[in-house]
Amino acid sequence: MKWQDKVARVVLPLIVLVLMIGFWSFLSSIIEDFPTPQDTWSAATDLLSDPFYIESEDDMGIGWQVLHSLKRVFGGFALAVLVGVPVGLLIGMNRYFQYAFDPFIQIFKPVSPLAWLPLLLFVFKDINITAMSTIFITSIWPIIINTALGVRSVSQDYLNVAKVLQFTPLERVVNIILPVAVPYIFTGMRLSLGIAWLVIVAAEMLTGGIGIGFWIWDEYNNLNYQNIIIGIVIVGVVGWILDIIMGYISDFFDYRKRGRA
Amino acid sequence: MSESFLSLQNVEKAFPIGKGKEYVAVTDVNVEIRENEIISIIGHSGCGKSTILNMIAGLDLATKGKIILKGQEIKGPGYDRAVVFQNHSLLPWLTVYDNIELAVKKVMPDLSPKELRERVEKFIDMVGLSHAKDKYPGEISGGMKQRVGIARALSIKPDVLLMDEPFGALDSLTRANLQEHLMRIQAKVKNTVIIITHDVDEAVLLSDRVIMMTNGPKATIGEVLEVNIERPRDRVALQENPEYIRCREAILEFLYKKFAKEDE
Numbered sequence: 001m002k003w004q005d006k007v008a009r010v011v012l013p014l015i016v017l018v019l020m021i022g023f024w025s026f027l028s029s030i031i032e033d034f035p036t037p038q039d040t041w042s043a044a045t046d047l048l049s050d051p052f053y054i055e056s057e058d059d060m061g062i063g064w065q066v067l068h069s070l071k072r073v074f075g076g077f078a079l080a081v082l083v084g085v086p087v088g089l090l091i092g093m094n095r096y097f098q099y100a101f102d103p104f105i106q107i108f109k110p111v112s113p114l115a116w117l118p119l120l121l122f123v124f125k126d127i128n129i130t131a132m133s134t135i136f137i138t139s140i141w142p143i144i145i146n147t148a149l150g151v152r153s154v155s156q157d158y159l160n161v162a163k164v165l166q167f168t169p170l171e172r173v174v175n176i177i178l179p180v181a182v183p184y185i186f187t188g189m190r191l192s193l194g195i196a197w198l199v200i201v202a203a204e205m206l207t208g209g210i211g212i213g214f215w216i217w218d219e220y221n222n223l224n225y226q227n228i229i230i231g232i233v234i235v236g237v238v239g240w241i242l243d244i245i246m247g248y249i250s251d252f253f254d255y256r257k258r259g260r261a
Numbered sequence: 262m263s264e265s266f267l268s269l270q271n272v273e274k275a276f277p278i279g280k281g282k283e284y285v286a287v288t289d290v291n292v293e294i295r296e297n298e299i300i301s302i303i304g305h306s307g308c309g310k311s312t313i314l315n316m317i318a319g320l321d322l323a324t325k326g327k328i329i330l331k332g333q334e335i336k337g338p339g340y341d342r343a344v345v346f347q348n349h350s351l352l353p354w355l356t357v358y359d360n361i362e363l364a365v366k367k368v369m370p371d372l373s374p375k376e377l378r379e380r381v382e383k384f385i386d387m388v389g390l391s392h393a394k395d396k397y398p399g400e401i402s403g404g405m406k407q408r409v410g411i412a413r414a415l416s417i418k419p420d421v422l423l424m425d426e427p428f429g430a431l432d433s434l435t436r437a438n439l440q441e442h443l444m445r446i447q448a449k450v451k452n453t454v455i456i457i458t459h460d461v462d463e464a465v466l467l468s469d470r471v472i473m474m475t476n477g478p479k480a481t482i483g484e485v486l487e488v489n490i491e492r493p494r495d496r497v498a499l500q501e502n503p504e505y506i507r508c509r510e511a512i513l514e515f516l517y518k519k520f521a522k523e524d525e
Contacts, residue, residue: 157346157350164318164343164344165338165363165368166367175352176352255353255354255397256353
């Protein structure tokens with residue numbers, strides 16, 4: 001990267017940040033009780049100075065709130081991967097499976113997590129399991145769809161190689177289909193993890209308990225408006241970090257990104 | 262004896278096109294191919310060249326007639342035939358070495374690790390790519406990829422090497438270089454080679470015989486031309502060779518006078 005670009009990558013976001021803070025100050029000057037940037041900053045330093053305190057069951061540091069949310073996210077996400085990848089492989093490899101499942105994938109895919117939540121809460125009666133299963137059921141679709149897409153994108157040329165070499169079906173899956181499909185699977189997982197992190201905030205607001213989503217709602221009820229803004233930023237930053245980590249993992253397994261430097 | 266090495270007898274290939282109709286790509290194909298012969302199949306696009314190659318490879322089956330290789334009717338792919346695909350078809354997630362190893366390992370499962378390594382390296386060396394054996398296909402040029410494709414095909418010791426427009430996607434200098442490689446290798450390995458091409462000079466330079474196809478649908482063999490030029494052949498000297506010029510003119514006459522195709 002040229003040095004101009006390096007500087008611009010740091011300076012330009014800072015300029016946007018200053019503009020945003022300016023607009024924020026303006027908002028807080030016209031909306032009554034809207035927290036000012038200064039109030040929010042001091043509240044944030046206060047919160048983040050001791051993120052892992054445990055006062056009581058209902059009063060824990062912000063770090064714990066985030067960790068509890070992450071635990072649920074990973075639970076639901078892991079389940080979605082475990083179920084979604086094999087289902088996607090089946091749908092991608094056999095068009096009859098695709099015919100069978102495609103209409104239902106299309107119907108359930110756009111359903112909001114908030115619509116699932118009451119049903120799941122009624123079934124499980126447990127906050128944790130409800131949150132995880134909501135994440136599972138809303139984040140599984142991109143994994144299924146992308147896995148199937150990956151399998152279908154195996155080019156006929158590679159399959160011809162498999163034919164000429166007379167691969168068994170298992171050899172074909174291991175040597176040809178999986179290497180092509182894995183990058184797609186990880187793309188699906190990355191989308192899915194993003195959805196899972198979106199879902200957790202909404203789910204926790206409704207289920208309550210410990211977690212960043214409920215914490216934000218709780219701060220609203222306590223009239224700590226500056227903490228809502230802090231919560232938003234924390235959710236955003238954590239989501240960004242999750243995405244970066246997933247990006248690294250998926251690049252690692254992507255043959256197209258290997259041996260190219 | 263050598264006459265009946267590879268024999269195509271009344272071969273026809275029809276593809277169903279729905280509503281009970283079918284498209285007859287090639288029909289009535291009869292030819293005897295000798296051992297160690299280099300054959301080119303030339304014709305306009307849509308003449309069913311690739312269809313014939315795929316049937317010999319066993320990737321497609323003839324709907325009528327028979328293809329017999331060494332007394333055995335071809336009913337599917339087999340290790341006695343190897344294919345070099347037009348777009349090289351290397352697996353991009355494997356290095357040059359691993360691409361060839363995958364084939365050798367599958368076809369010769371009884372090799373010891375040492376024999377396996379030696380065999381893979383021998384064929385990489387044969388196409389002059391020892392320096393690039395640990396590279397991925399994405400890191401090497403089109404000509405090099407096609408050489409790997411040839412090495413992979415030869416490494417399983419096929420009786421027949423089938424090449425589907427192997428150099429079609431390459432620039433003319435690279436193409437000439439690969440043609441030289443191919444002629445040198447064939448002189449050493451001495452297997453039968455069938456090349457699909459649409460390049461007149463390539464057909465004459467490489468082949469012992471050139472099979473000229475009429476236009477599809479229902480394409481068939483129009484003429485078979487013997488190229489009586491000694492090997493090794495030198496592409497520069499050939500330009501003055503009366504036999505070379507005769508063959509070239511015969512093919513051009515066939516392709517552009519007798520079976521000219523307008524919409525290309």
